[in-house]
Amino acid sequence: MRSNTSLRNFTGALLLCASAAAVLPGGAAAQSDEPIKPIPTELKLDPKKVALGEKLFNDKRLSRDNTLSCASCHNLSAGGIDGMASSVGIGGAKGPINAPTVFNSALNFRQFWDGRVNSLEEQAAGPIHDPKEMGSSWVEVLSKLSQDAALVAQFKELYPDGLQSKNVQDGISTFERTLVTPNARFDKYLRGDKNAISSDELKGYELFKKYGCVACHQGVAVGGNMFQTFGVMGDYFAQRGNPTAADMGRYNVTKNEADKHVFKVPSLRNVALTAPYFHDGSAKTLNDAVAVMFKYQLGRTASQQDKDQIVMFLRTLTGEYKGQPLDRIQRTAAK
Ligand code: HEC
Numbered sequence: 001m002r003s004n005t006s007l008r009n010f011t012g013a014l015l016l017c018a019s020a021a022a023v024l025p026g027g028a029a030a031q032s033d034e035p036i037k038p039i040p041t042e043l044k045l046d047p048k049k050v051a052l053g054e055k056l057f058n059d060k061r062l063s064r065d066n067t068l069s070c071a072s073c074h075n076l077s078a079g080g081i082d083g084m085a086s087s088v089g090i091g092g093a094k095g096p097i098n099a100p101t102v103f104n105s106a107l108n109f110r111q112f113w114d115g116r117v118n119s120l121e122e123q124a125a126g127p128i129h130d131p132k133e134m135g136s137s138w139v140e141v142l143s144k145l146s147q148d149a150a151l152v153a154q155f156k157e158l159y160p161d162g163l164q165s166k167n168v169q170d171g172i173s174t175f176e177r178t179l180v181t182p183n184a185r186f187d188k189y190l191r192g193d194k195n196a197i198s199s200d201e202l203k204g205y206e207l208f209k210k211y212g213c214v215a216c217h218q219g220v221a222v223g224g225n226m227f228q229t230f231g232v233m234g235d236y237f238a239q240r241g242n243p244t245a246a247d248m249g250r251y252n253v254t255k256n257e258a259d260k261h262v263f264k265v266p267s268l269r270n271v272a273l274t275a276p277y278f279h280d281g282s283a284k285t286l287n288d289a290v291a292v293m294f295k296y297q298l299g300r301t302a303s304q305q306d307k308d309q310i311v312m313f314l315r316t317l318t319g320e321y322k323g324q325p326l327d328r329i330q331r332t333a334a335k
């Protein structure tokens with residue numbers, strides 16, 4: 001109920017902004033008034049740290065049995081995910097939850113579905129220690145990496161105190177900050193290129209705002225900036241069945257009753273490439289996910305055409321990585 005009320009207030013505030021924008025002289029409903037913002041195209045990061053971080057991101061020595069790197073579950077040629085409902089860690093250990101993409105994770109206000117860590121630096125230590133992911137420890141990882149003279153030298157050059165866990169975390173997170181995907185067609189539209197999206201896709205965006213999806217999925221990442229209950233308008237979990245500990249969401253962090261089934265609202269950037277959806281990986285297609293959102297987050301029904309147009313809009317959120325459209329990288333990698 002609590003998040004329901006705040007959501008209503010929030011939507012009210014959005015509507016107020018929209019009407020204020022409408023009375024601007026010259027009818028200039030400026031792009032800056034849109035609830036979704038384009039991803040900045042410029043990054044200022046130390047290229048040497050980025051290169052080190054990229055190496056670490058792909059380094060299997062970060063797992064106990066040297067079988068998994070970060071990239072094993074966050075495949076950069078496949079939307080930054082593993083494509084499974086829930087991840088599989090070392091020794092085939094089945095994890096409790098769906099792997100979100102690492103693309104644009106730098107834009108999230110917190111990391112993980114339950115927001116249990118605040119920064120990417122802190123996040124990087126998580127999978128290394130998680131027995132169902134990489135199952136290792138800093139002692140193990142640092143002892144393996146310290147036998148690699150070239151890597152040790154690289155650390156020494158970039159960090160006064162050399163190879164240390166905090167510098168591994170810094171390198172990985174610096175690399176992760178490069179994993180933003182600017183220049184989506186929708187961003188081009190926001191920057192003034194009216195032909196960047198079709199009339200159906202634009203209609204989808206209007207519906208996304210009109211129905212209130214934008215109350216939760218907004219900002220630069222089209223999400224990633226607030227917590228919300230999954231099942232505001234109905235008990236999603238009772239209908240799905242087979243409750244898991246992960247379903248408790250933020251409650252697992254705070255032990256606060258009001259946080260049961262509360263999750264970080266995920267970013268919808270590149271969402272066309274990140275199936276299956278939700279923390280439980282239960283929605284196989286974008287159409288399925290949108291239908292669930294209508295039912296449980298909005299408590300509304302919509303025509304098939306409205307839902308289809310919203311999906312068309314969501315497909316315009318696919319951006320570029322290293323100057324290449326993310327879906328093209330995916331097609332090339334699949335060959
Ligand atoms: C075994 C598969 C696996 C491996 C290996 C793995 N991850 Fe993840 N990653 C996941 C899963 C599953 C989650 C979601 C966990 C949760 O929310 O509780 C996740 C979450 C994340 C997030 C948070 C994204 C968000 O939107 O909240 C980031 C960032 C991330 N991983 C980066 C990394 C890095 C860096 C490494 C290597 C040090 C790594 N991952 C290794 C499966 C994996």
Ligand code: HEC
Pocket residue numbers: 007208211212213214215216217228229230232263264265266267268271274276277278279280286289290293294297298310
């Ligand atoms: C009250 C807030 C709220 C509203 C309104 C809302 N969503 Fe969501 N959305 C969420 C939350 C929270 C999740 C994550 C649920 C989970 O997996 O636990 C989510 C997940 C999603 C996902 C899956 C993303 C992924 O990577 O798994 C899609 C797609 C999505 N929403 C689209 C929409 C659309 C389209 C609308 C409007 C029809 C909408 N949402 C309305 C809060 C909201």
